[in-house]
Amino acid sequence: MAVAGFYRRALPSPPAIDFSSPEGKKLFGESLQKGNMEGFFKLISYYQTQSEPAYCGLTTLAMVLNALAIDPCRKWKGPWRWFDETMLDCCEPLENVRDKGISFGKVVCLARCAGANVEAFRTDQSSIDEFRKYVMMCSTSDDCHVISSYSRRVFKQTGTGHFSPIGGYHAESDMVLILDVARFKYPPHWVPLSLLWEAMDTVVEATGLRRGFMLVSRQQRAPALLYAMSCKHESWISTAKYLMDDVPVLLSSDNVKDIKHAISTVFLSLPSDFSEFIKWVVEVCRKENVHQALSQEEKSKLAMKEEVLKLVQETGLYKHVTNTLSAENSFCRTEQTLGHICHLPNIAAGACCRETCAGSYKATNSDKHVTVASGTVANHTVEQGVASLVSSSQRELNSCTFGNSCGCSAMQPASSDVFTALLLALPPRTWSAIKDRKVSEEISILVSIESLPPFLQDEILHLRDQLLLLKRCKDNRVEDDLDAPMI
Template sequence: MNGFFKLVSTFQTQAEPAYCGLTTLVVVLNALSVDPGRRWKGPWRWFDESMLDCCEPLENVKKNGITFSKVSCLAQCAGASVQAFRANESSLDLFRSFVETCASSEDHHLVVSYDRQILKQTGTGHFSPVGGYHRHKDMALILDVARFKYPPHWVPLSLLWEALNSVDEATGKSRGFMMITKRAKPTCFLFTLSCKDQRWRAMCKYLLEEVPYLLKSRGFTTVEEVVYTVFGSLPADVASFVKWIVEVKPAVNGPIEKVDRDETERLRYKSKVLQQLRQTRALALITKWMEQNSVNSPEDESLQTAILQACCQGAAAFRGSNCYSNVKCFKKDVKESNVTSNGARGEAVVMSSRVLVDGCEQVIDALVPKRPSSGNVGGGPVLQQDGIDQVTLEENAFHPTTRDLLAVLLLALPPSTWEQIPDLSIHAEISRIVSRKELPHELQLGVEHLFEQAFFVSRSCTEEALTEEALIETKN
């Protein structure tokens, strides 16, 4: 019962009938003291369901619930470490070992996805955390987040396993269980993957299936040709798939005059990661490709536009709105001001946006690292490495742009992507360029985070494709 006391201190009832997956994650993430990377209300940093929307729009979850793979993806996006197992790819003995491990630990928690009908309960698919294990009776304690239906209850482990080892009709895949732990590495990342925009599926399929085929079927003489092949046929706006993480909060008592120490450290961290990215050969290759092919960044790729979008999304979450489209934003009211940061003046910038949510006006502040006062304006080359021009942080474009998103995506692609390149020397060179081992520590952590997210996203993409095929066959 060691894990019970942590879980019960954060235990809550799901806010919507279909929010069992989100609420289960909220309970577990708060029990693990995972930092959400932003404030909830007032000074408090605390997860609630409205924050868990990186893998599926909340309005979709409210209507249809959420799948097993999307829950594991959400946990990963939120900064936790996840080990997920489908029941048909596991065993009762392995499940029992995880139940016992998590029940006897304060920093390992188990989430189960099961069919209620097998437990003779009302409803179908459900998520909840496991709060304890009785070895002698071989029973697990389910902390049911649908507390309006059932209190916490003990279930024979063999029966719970049977409920896990059932098929989710929405995906045609087996249910299962996942162990969630707090990530030992920092979670202050600059980028994250997003599945909210429906274009992510085309992007996922292209990168994971079509790119390896293209690389196998073509002969290359330079690494530039490899990069141009990968991004020359990209199916959609990369900004719909790779997102820049911006910290926002409601404005209280007028303009912010200072940011606290933790906020300062996060801003410095993100600024450092972006500078590291812009000194990689991967970004230099992307920049060269964009220049040679006259690939222009979107016209709305300005700092003010990016901040306005972040503030609009934040306003909807703070307001409790499940629909981002209900938020009306006023670009004319975006204001910028320097603030004191940890005793020093001007290390951070606060950009405020005035937004309208459900008829109520809000002012949302976004925290942005102070743009450097010196540097190579315009992003021109400052040094060469292996014959490729390197670039530094632009004075008038601190925030990530299209080339940054493409570069970090290139670094985060699975190593297997390059295995089919026929020329061994080209294969070796591109592998060295995208090797995560050669990256600075902070950037390495960020790229590994994206890589881990991509694993869960790819599984979800495959599931949805199979589900759609099954539906088409059924209709035919």
């Protein structure tokens, strides 16, 4: 026997007013004349429907991130970098979101991890007047957008908790436009701002916390160019714990007598699944096809990536990392404890590499050439196109043969680049655990980012912020303090 399904729902009106109704059009026209629909046009350009019934938080965030033109620094499909719900896999596995939805705190965490600036408020941390002020501010600008977490029941709609962006404000009637991402259910609609506040001022049964709103905007500093952390693989859980919790304990050992010992200590106890984390750290923003002509903008970005890599290699820490890794590689040949990171370029490329190739591109307004090694890597059932920048000092690409059935070669930048960036990204307090004062002072100088060029500082700060966010997600602390300071 066939079971009847639903083709949308009738929008309860009042209290809501359908955006496409005569009254809804009138509200839109008047708001437009008053300049309170500036944010609407960017949002409507990237308006999308959630692909799963419980994906409202992910869809809303993807829509806002795209409206703000924030680069995800990860490939979506083909060569395209684009925020899609499936790209927001940090903080909470997609399977869990599909089954249970996502909490307010984790949407905040996701937005920050994606590189956005976020100010978040639960209703017991704000007021209706403050909320109205922020709505008006973002409605008259396309540089920020408001995401609301509210209960549908207050609007007499079916369902419970929901996320959607606010698309505009009508001052005379004090109404807001909700661009509902569940378009299969309800169309965009206007509701009284006071009623939306009441809908946000409800308690989520699962957390015991109130709902609220967040302001999402672009970071002042540029997004990551070379390095980004990802929890696409579950290895990030053990890796985040190791880097944030275990490393300080290991460094407190009496055996740490010099810089080399300090760096070796970090390397020697790396989690066995650290290889998955490394792969995503060295992945650059897109796979460059060597047979495809690059635009001037793409060439310019490659030149910028080259500059970041060069700055990493000019740090004092890089020299120590290079020397330490060279020494540790001798242990690899004897199959001791560093065996799982013996061939870091191989690890960076993944378990199997196909179609490996390299191309040289001339940077914009420069005689310098930038070399990019690219290919497709496979790990179990997952395939991912990656591309890695090779600096001018590394023109001789490192070709290593995998110890597996693939029998293929990988070309990647030196492991020293990756580890130097990771060590710089660790919280400064990590190194205070070293008991030898002289060693502690020396390495504190090496890992300090205050003297680094602004370009590299931005890259490291982005990594550091991501590492903190991943750790807070792991510890389920994202609900406690929405404005926890970055490290």
